[in-house]
Amino acid sequence: MNAIKNRVMRGGYGSFVILAFILIVAFPLLMDIFRLNLVGKYLTYGFVAIGLVMLWGYGGVLSLGQGVFFGLGGYAMAMFLKLEASDPVSTAIQSTPGIPDFMDWNQLTELPAWWLPFKSLPLTLIAVIAIPTLLAFIISYAMFKRRVGGVYFAIITQAVALILTVLIIGQQGYTGGVNGMTDLKTLMGWDIRTDSAKYILYFINVGLLLGSIALCRWIQLSKLGTLLLAMRDKEDRVRFSGYDVSMFKVFAFCLAAALSAIGGAMFTLQVGFMSPSFVGIVPSIEMVIFAAIGGRMSLIGAVYGTLLVNFGKTYFSESFPDLWLFLMSALFISVVMVFPNGLAGLYESHVKPRLVRRKSGSGPAKSIETPPKPAATPSTPASDIGLGAKVSNQSA
């Protein structure tokens, strides 16, 4: 346990503490519950973003379909809440009381069998993680064993996102269709719409997010993290060192999916509904942008990126709704072309050296020892939570 702690803390401990402070202390003190709930919603995308850091930044596998896993996690949670909200008393006016309202509207007279497990909270919590992870396993195993990668894989993830959206919208009677699952009220009798519930859910969300970051950091510092970086760089060398490269990619994909699913479930709990608009192609791409802008090599950076882009989105789409899409596209293009390591990369290359110089006084001798390097080439993989290693230009 101590060893794990040491590994997690080595490198990047400072930035982790700062993030934890901001999320646990600063935001709750500075914001009213409406704003804090909004931040909580953004942070659920943070799970997707840190998953993408592991999958895309470390593993070199770009997925444009993370909304699928976010959505599945969110829907699994929503199904439980919906069933609880559809007790026979409050649905007494329906032609079939006791089933979700959208089923009733679609002439269903009985709860479908595959909905039954979602009457149980433990089963639901298992399903939140297990279903998306299983789907991720099937997709990635089939693809990576056949050596499908890069752009082709990204396209396939898009296709899955599209298929799932179409399915959800088309199967209205089972899924709530385009409106999604709304009017979610209580969790085991606990009203999730109250302010106190929103506070509690916010803190649970932050705790899970910080825990996920620590877990991912631990993975990055393990041999598996090194192998992911090595694979991105020299896949054949890893393969011909006796590793089954495809299984490592499968792992990264499943990990990213499981994290996204947790985010989705927390979204449902905090926002109070789930709909196909968080599943499809556009949200999936947006989630990649969060990670890219924050820095795809940095877990912490990805969280900041998610928060900033979403604050920006909320602000701009309130004041200049037409401008937002252009702005976000411009931001994304500039990230890809000018600063491939995102905000974390900028911090690492511009801000940190200055801080270090100020701290250590003058360091001419040191700068001779370590010649200045291009921004994208930090020295060791474990140097900071920010940057692992050089980001290869091949992004997919």
Added chain:
Amino acid sequence: MSNTDFVLAVEDLTVSFDGFKAIDNLNLYVDRGELRVVIGPNGAGKTTLLDLICGKTKASTGSIKFKNEEMTRLSEHMIVRAGIGRKFQTPSIYENLSVFKNLEVSFPRGRGVFGALGFKCDDEVRNKVNEVADMIGLTDRLDVESGLLSHGQKQWLEIGMLLMQDPELLMLDEPIAGMSARERELTAELLLRICKNRSVIVIEHDMEFVSRIAHKVTVMHQGKILAEGSMEKVQADPKVIDVYLGH
């Protein structure tokens, strides 16, 4: 064919790319502890032969037996785990990891996903890294980012990464290309040392180097074996002189 004492027995091996036979009905036998050099003009199929043995390319027909086990149906990582190591023509190392990390990652433990998660760099690993670093002359460079090594040192590092796995058969594709005279000399010594307890197949062009290290030489031409035997014997072979040494 029944069991043999050969560490590697390649028989009737053929591979064609769109009808072009890069390897054409080839037979090759390598003894335990042997250092075999494969020579031949560009495009003879030498690299393709190594690709076939290590599973990078799948054979059209024929068999590759390593210690009497058929390799043609195994996936790449299983072939490596069986004991065949392969060095690529251009140095293939993890440029942004330290020399130590490069060697550590090549240690044959924790090769599964969860094994890698639980992998610890204990004394066994460190000792092996130090032992190999000593062999390849990189002991004082262990903490250096490997991208900063010289070309020759990168080649040695990749050989070292293979030695970490103690393969019984080591295959090296043009290991001294781009090396200085001094580096070639050191590499020759290294190869002679590492073939003491394993078999080695080396692809090389430099005749002086070949005659210094080879136990036996195989000459390839157009996907076939043209001649095989001692350096003197193949150098005297008129067919060989004709296609290869002649110009």
